[in-house]
Amino acid sequence: MSTDAVALSGPRFQTEPARLYREMRAEHGAVTPVLLDGDVPAWLVLGYRELHQVTGDPVLFSRDSDLWNQWDMIPGDWPLLPMIGRKQPSILYTVGERHRERAAMISNALEASDPGQLRRHAERFADELIDTVSATGTADLIGQYAMLLPVRVLARLYGFSDEDGPGLVTALNDMIDGRERALAGQSHLALSMGELLAARRAAPADDVVSRMLADPSGFTDEEIAQDLMVMMAAGHQPTADWIGNSLRLMLTDGRFAASLFGGRNSVAEAMNEVLWEDTPTQNVAGRWASRDTHLGGHHIRAGDLLLLGLQAANSDPQVRPVGADLTGGNNAHFSFGHGEHRCPFPAQEIAEVIARTGIEVVLDRLPDIDLDVPAESLARRPSPWLRGLTELPVRFTPTPALGGNRS
Template sequence: MTGAAPGPVPLSGPRFATEPAQLYREMRRDHGPVAPVLLDGDVPAWLVLGYRELHQVTGDPVLFSRDSELWNQWPAIPADWPLLPMIGHRQPSILYTVGERHTRRAAMISHALEAVDPFELRAHAETFADELIDRFCGTGATDIIAEYAMLLPVRVLARVYGFSDEQGPGLVTAMNDMIDGRERALAGQQHLAGSMMRLIADKHEKPGLDVASYMIETQLTEDGSDFTDEEIAQDLMVMMAAGHQPTADWIGNSLRLMLTDDRFAASLFGGRNSVAEAMNEVLWEDTPTQNVAGRWASRDTRLGGRHINAGDLLLLGLAAANADPQIRTDGSALTGGNSAHFAFGHGEHRCPFPAQEVAEVIARTGIEVLLDRLPDLDLAVPAGDLTRRPSPWLRGLTDLPVRFTPTPTSAFGDPR
């Protein structure tokens, strides 16, 4: 007599923060490369754990669609379901646009981001990194997450979007209020949405060398003439949200690795290669975006030995796929700058390559400037005391307390 098959796994709980790799191994052992899971309110879905299976799902946008209207669970979803903002019912952003319109919309975003000068981008990141470090460099101690990583990406993105530097702090507050998901989340979202619409109106009047102006430039051509200001504003919001939290976590997770792993200790002080190596390892082993919702089966099919019904929701298990033992037999994925990870997704709906490059410049510059300015940076608590946000979606530290020898401020002064 055999035991009952393991039931669906709740996609919640502390293990996603404390031991996700072990949890994914157990799910793969019990369920194979495609595991049944339960979202908030016991809503069923599938989590794609296998590297090959995830490649199949993300590479076939017809069978595994981004159209959330296909979901067979909509009749059971309450109006206050907490994951609605993530799933996207009738949302106008590019995340849930499909087909030819998605292709043109993605091209508009890529065109705008490709126009960002990489040398200017790095200069912007250096400027804001120096200004933020000036706030705490004389104290000898700080929390890198709250006082640095969670502030830097938005400031840089705001400048390349075309916002004035005076608007930057308000956008930082709005974005972090949205991430906190507490009582100020709605106010943060409203501030961000209003700011984007005002930015677009300003750039119609006075275009510049910035992302918003480049998107409007596409909008005014024959190919983009049916894109509305509201759609551009939505896409700017999506890009800022997607570029802020994961990049902040990329900075935090990479610094945690460099401060806790002996392999990086010898080259920590000014070692440029060690920064790149740590950042690449994080994308494989500790990727900021762990799981993504989602794809919907457009018809009945089979995947990883499972029968998938039309309208079923599939979640992309990026972190689990990165650790799939079928592709990680010798650890070589971590060497030589191997970028075959799923940290940025894959296929038609992946993070656009220019957006990946922007995130990498911001993160790497932020880390390098910090280590240059504070060369004896060290953890202020035992490594085992560091905690993670209890989220199955984004993986990042709640704080990263550090100490260092107090140093003078730079020439930029305090940006407050």
């Protein structure tokens, strides 16, 4: 691997990722050598066509992490082990026919969720969250709203009671925070999921967990629990960031001003533009080369790790001209991945309903909403993996809480 590899860390992923990806592409081409924590080497795939090739060939570019040629160099406390683990039992690391069966089980369970009921759940929880701030005239739409909404809706679809929701919110956000409470959050989520599985084994209901347990493919409760936890974590943070990034765009870009004062057509356009320009999931680990090959002008050795540069591929000038209009229906972005390991289509649809409903409730409930700080002062989470705001302070005319009485 090249000696001028780029460290996949630092403030530029927070402050100017688009420029950073352009510089990487200019120096190295469509595939860039990078260094992970501890100077662990990997490749970051920046090119749209190259990313399509990697994600579309699960034999050459496998999801089997056992292939990695760096395992001997990875310490037991390596900070990225939760993301790039070995022998993990979830769908993320299964391959071949068993993966296809597992993906089908998840997709079928999610697809059977009632769309109308999903929107009603999202609207109800969103209203409850807005009720807690509507009379104050100010709010942080990240910490007090976006980071609390998706998991409440997902928990309800799974089959959890509303009373279980706040504890699951805390557990997920503790896990995302990655500090001293991360393990406690993971333990709470695992225990809660195990209790729900046992309850639904005894008394099935019309929910995602019951449908997965009824699947005839023969997955164990442990495998199903792992997949449920992966789905909840993968559905919560990116959807929260999709809400936050879209609201930021609408509050700072004059093209979307009409939506802030009664219009709604631009909400979907803002959400789509975010998936192209400011996607919540920026980079993903990963794929492993099953044999020596060439990609983007570089020699890739068997066992090399390739990271999927979703945002960089979305902005690849070879396939998308600079300044192209992204507010229409063009959804050929990589924000949900591609190939057999992409985010399942029903999961994409659920995330879109939660995010759009969450945004629309904000615009409905908070009249004359505006930023409470200069736009340039809005801070991003310092991460090369997930891109979202740390806070979104707004001000508005105080209004009474609905108290569950939405007309």
